[in-house]
Amino acid sequence: MKLDSMYQEIILDHYRNPHHRGLREPFDAEVHHVNPTCGDEVTLRVRVADGVVTDVSYESEGCSISQASASVMTDLVIGRSVADALGLEREFLALMQSRGTMEPDEDVLEDAVAFAGVSKYPARVKCALLSWMAWKDATAQAVGGIPEQETDR
Template identity: 50%
Template sequence: MSLDQLYQQIILDHSKARHGSGLAAIDAPAGAATGQSHQLNPVCGDEVTLRLAVQDGTVVQVAWDGAGCSISMASASVLSELADGMTVAELHQVIESFREVLRSRGKVQADPELLGDAAAFEGVARYAARVKCAMISWVAAEDALNQAA
């Protein structure tokens, strides 16, 4: 299996088994600061609402609901799995790295050590129309993180 095939499989798996999905059923831990952001891509209709909770400088919970293409839903799933347990500073660094890769039009390679499964979205950078699909949940997470911090 090539790296491209592996990355495609990660995106397909996450679009089907959506980690962190189910915003309505989750309450933040007592004493945690929370932030919530709703983002919409009017071009394609992708929509994500993401809530996260921060306690003692660490992300203790990420949950989201959304509707859209497999790339946007897989990206939200990967993000929620990756972000849980990170410090606020680490998550800001990961979001910025993800943004840099996606906006590079394929010129910046993803660092799998930093991005984990999110490195699978590196190929999306070559398709400008799909970058917003992959970024929507990350923009929501950045906004929610700023609210909670």
Template identity: 55%
Template sequence: GESFQVNPTCGDEVTVGVRLDDDDHLHVGYEGQGCSISQASASVMTELLEDATLDRVADAERAFHELMHSKGAGQPNEDALGDGIAFAGVSKYPARIKCALLPWVALQDARLKAGIEIDKPTTPDA
């Protein structure tokens, strides 16, 4: 599956593609342009989730959404996020949260378009 997402506020554009292999591991790639936050987020996300199990993907999606909505409070889940914890400071700047989340929104959309369901809720509200 593939998803194209745009952040009109900043001009970010990202396309994320995903596929599941025979061992139920996710393969993910992206193309994009925009601010350094969106591009770094996409890069960290793809590195973190390439060849990941669906449980790992669910944990990372949930942890990144929680981090972006934490407003800089709380402890990021380093096990789930890896280098993604570097984005903790972004959560203090509402205008930049969309930039960091854009690739993750595209990932979730691409995953759903590909019929790759995750049993665990991936957003804090779910």
């Protein structure tokens, strides 16, 4: 199986069988983000305890890329420290901004490497980033802000 078709299967699997979908309580912060370009929307809730992301839940509407990205993101950040999860967000952002020139580290990004091909299509990058930006926003609200060095990397 070619790598591109394997990545496509990962995206379709997360789209058809989304993980952590459905808004749950309790939560520390809730945000609603919209991609005005294509109409994708996500409402996302975050729970943080002792510096660890203990839960992320969401409801979303939109294309398969935005839906699958939300599912993959929740798998990656739940159970990690906020600092480690922010590191993953930065790594994913770098991948999405690479326009296909970055070789993703599967050990770090796990299923998120499947979005490497998406980075070649600027119009779709916002779709893939929507839930990640919502998570970062909600997490900042939950922990009272993200230190400057965590946002500039």
